[in-house]
Amino acid sequence: MRKIWTLVLSCFAVSAMAQYQNQGKFEQLDYKLRSPNVYRTASGAPGHMYWQQRADYKIDVTLDEKNNKIIGSETVTYTNNSPDELTYLWVQLDQNMRAKDSDSYKVSESTVPEKATEGTLDAMMGYPDYDGGHKIQKLVDSNGNKMNYVINHTMMRIDLDEPLKAGESISFDIDWYYNINDRARMGGRGGYDYFDEDDNTVYTITQWFPRMAVYNDFEGWQNKQFLGRGEFALPFGDYEVNITVPEDHIVASTGELQNADEILTEEQKERWEKSKTADKPVLIVTKKEAEKAEKNKASGTKTWKYVAKDVRDFAFGSSRKFIWDAMxxxxxxxxxxxxxxxxxxxxxxxxxxxxxxxAHTLKVYSRMTIPYPYPVAISVEAANGMEYPMICFNYGRPAEDGTYSARTKYGMIGVITHEVGHNFFPMIINSDERQWTWMDEGLNSFVQFIAEQEWEPNYPSRRGPAGNIVPYMKGDRTNIRPIMTNSENVVQFGNNAYGKPATALNILRETVMGRELFDKAFKTYAERWAFKHPTPEDLFRTLEDASAVDLDWFWRGWFYTTEPVDIAINDVDWYKISSMNPDVENPIKRKERDASNYQVTPDKNKKEGVKTVVDTHPELKDFYNKWDEYDVTDKDRKAYKTFVASLNANEKKLLNGGKNFYEIHFENVGGLPMPIILKMTYKDGSEETLKIPAEIWKIHENEVSKVFITDKEVIQFQVDPKRETADIDEENNYWPPRNVPNKFELYKRERGAARGQSPADNEMSRAQN
Incomplete structure (x- = not known):
């Protein structure tokens, strides 16, 4: 309802706000963050005394295809760049999460289903016929002397005879083997995939060798046990790896191939040289050659030699089934x-x-972070998704007739983008995945979203758009954890570690900071922490340091709480300045009075011809039967002219401007403060959108009022019209409120194909038929 507002010459009155207990949503985060020091500064940059350890490896490994076994021997050179003396070293034995006494099996929750498959029972019993885990055969120092060690599940402590002093290095040799897991049966990041139709296997060999744990300035040894979910914290180093496989296998690996002349045919070497300057991928190993190798298995072995510089891990794939292309x-x-x-x-x-x-992923990530520093980037099809330096494993297979669904196509493009992107997070910007999964998965999913949207218009991205995270954020709070939660304790892992942080960063970029400020700050973080070990504090501080935007409220709300975004319009009061002209205002007031005083009985009496007493006896009428408080007199007109004459030019402009004043009362229902994005639709059909920074909530965290002044009348207000902020309840975003029916559909559930395999019945096959 419009309200006529009398002009006050000095100022506008401000209504009193209801008082609420302040929850400190805009207090600084200092008490939650580690104190700056000589290793990590208050700006978020590495300090002048920053250090990190180094681990270099020389490895000889053999793939035993007959027995599905990896047999290896490695020399590790560990350099202590810390200021501390180390009396023991910690080594990761990740394969031990599949050992028979693994805690991974013990702590995995399980229930007895009404109907169970063999696979279900197999998993419940911990795969009793599989002997998993690293089998350490020998551990000696560089002089061949035995070293004392203790294995605690997935961690091995090597006790040193003499402390390793600051600046010193130590070398030791480990011989070991393990049985490769059947990934189709047991799952896992690596393993083997057996193709029964042609009796061949694809191997993806990951977490396969004993690897040094991280020792750092803020927690000492990162020796948290590997239970299967929290990934890896690893130091950088150089690798020399000799991989012996069946002679007809093609090997894809971290690093650069050193003996191509020994491994490749002359034709393949020519193709390789051509691919370096090609505009399109060139087949190095053709489909025809791979199919021939499948049918005619060789009996000997070959050794592929690789070198990798400044990497934190090493992985490889091997199969005679591999087609290989490059550009x-x-x-x-x-x-x-x-x-x-x-x-x-x-x-x-x-x-x-x-x-x-x-190729596209490398370009986008290089622009957003640092130029890709390695010589190769490899994608291997392996019916899963997992990443390592320079190499990753991804899914995506068409149906047998060659058609594929849109979901399979875009799922494949998305997972390749994601896993290749992991070269940057965390393979280069080397955060601790086991402690803060989101620094790896969330940051990567965010840049993945940017790359997807630059692949084609309106790419169907799963994670990144604010609207996609709404179902998670409006869900049952007992099944939601803050982003700042250790990976093993997270509920709804994909939403927590991937989707929500990716969405938060996208909102920062598009809505809170703007692209120019955000992109510079994000790139600064990448440049500062490339080939180093950043923490959340380093990210938070750098983004603020490089942008001059105080984001403590944002980190607190999005990363430390589970509160959702839900900003509502509770009420709107519409004011217009009174013209003070009695000939204009009094008729309006009379009409509003009559409308508010309306009664049904006199109206019906009139329609039925009921005669009142004063109608039949007009002599009873007096002054008050004729007088109306809104009748205009000459005295009223004279007072108006006197008032107008007293106004200055600006006051006259206000008086005659016809402006509309809308006092809008907003409520922060969800609790997470965010900018208020307000769309106004005017009576003439035009629209305008305004953005109020989140700091409007800094004093009153639950309710705020704001006056908006317009030349045209507004017929509708809407909060977050383009779904930028992940608001979980759109129905309270409108004024006047709207009422839209929800819809539901009937459907018949269909059995889906295995992950990565397109269903036979897909959009493409239906169109062709």
């Missing part, structure tokens, strides 16, 4: 080889998209 990508004047390896079952999707996606 060079220009990254700021340097050629990086983008490559893909895949079986014939992935043909039709992978030969078209995989290497192109690798």
């Amino acid at each position: 060079g990508v220009d990254i700021e004047g340097r050629t990086v080889m983008a490559m893909s390896y895949y079986p014939k079952e992935a043909w039709g999707l992978w030969n078209v998209y995989s290497t192109e996606v690798v």
Whole structure:
């Protein structure tokens, strides 16, 4: 309802706000963050005394295809760059999470289903026929002397005879083996996939060798046990790895191949040289060659030799089924080889998209962070998704007739983008995945979203758009954890570690900070912490330091709480300045009075011709039967002219401007403060959108009022019209309120295909038929 507002010459009155207990949503985060020091500064940059350890490896490994076994021997050179003396070292034995006495099996919750498959029972019993885990055969120092060690599940402590002093290095040798897991049966990041139709296997060998744990300035040894979910914290180093496999296998690996002349045919070497300057992927190993190798298995072995510099891990894939394509990508004047390896079952999707996606990902991430520093980037088809330096494993296979669903296509492009992107987070910007999964998965999912949207318009991204995280944030709070939660304790892992932080960063970029400020600050973080070990504090501080935007309220709300965004319009009061002209205002007041005083009985009496006493006896009428308080007199008109004459030019402009004053009462229902984005739709059909910074909630965290002044009448107000803030309740975003029916559908549930395999019944196959 419009209210006529009398002009006060000095100021506008401000109504009193209801008082609420302040919850400190805009207090600084200092008490939650580690104190700055000589290793990590208050700006978020590494300090002048920052240090980190180094681990270099020389490894000889053999893939035993007959027994599905890895047999290895490695020399580790560990350099203590810390100021501390170390009396023991910690080594990660990640395969031990599959050992028979693994805590991973013991702490995994389980229930007895009404109907159980063999696979269900197999998992419940901990795969009793599989002997998993690293089998340590020998551990000696560089002189061949035995070293004392203790294995505590997935961690091995090596006790040193003499302390390793600051600046010193130590070398030791480990011999070991383990039985490779059947990934289709047991799951896992690595393992083997057996193809029964042609009696061949694809191997993805990951977490396969004993690896040094991280020792750092803020927690000492990162020796938290590996239970299967929290990934890895690893130091950087150089690798020399000799991989012996069946002689007809093709190996995809971290690093650069050193003996191509011994491994590749002359034709393959020619193709390799051609691929370096090609505009499209060039087949190094063709589909025909791979199919021939499948049918005619060789009996000998070959050794592929690789070298990798400044990497934090090493992985490889091996199979005679591999088709291999490659092309060079220009990254700021340097050629990086983008490559893909895949079986014939992935043909039709992978030969078209995989290497192109690798190239595109490198370009976008290099722009957003640092130029990709390694010589190669590899995507391997392996029916899963997992990442390592320079190499990753991804899914995506068409149906047997060569068609594929949109979901399979975009799922494949998305997972390749994501896993290749992991080269930057955390393989280069080396956060601790086991402690803060979101620093790895969330930051990567955010840049993945940017890359997807630059792949094609309106790419169907799963994570990043604010609206996609709403179902999670409006869910049952007992099943939600803050982002700042250790990975093993997270509920709804994908939403917590991937989706919510990716959405938060996208909102920062698009809505809170703007692209220019955000992109500079984000790139600064990447440049500061490339090839180092950042923590959340380093990210939070750098983004503020490089942008001059105080974001403590944002980190507190999005990362330390589970509160959702829900900003409501509770009420709108509409005011117009009174013209003070009695000939204009009094008729309006009379009409409003009559409307508010309306009664049904006199109205019906009139319609039925009921005669009142004063109608039949007009002599009873007096002054008050004729007088109306809103009748205009000459005295009223004279007072108005006197008033107008007393106004200055600005006051006259206000009086005659016809402006509309809308006092809007907002409520922070969800608790998470965010900017108020307000769309106003005017009576003439035009629209305008205003953005109020989140700091409007800094004094009153629960309710605020704001006056908006317009020249035109507003017929509707709407909060967050483009779904930028992940507001969980759109119905309270409108004034006047709207009432829209919810809809539901009937459907028949269909059995889906295995992960990565397109269903036979898909959009493409239906169109062709």
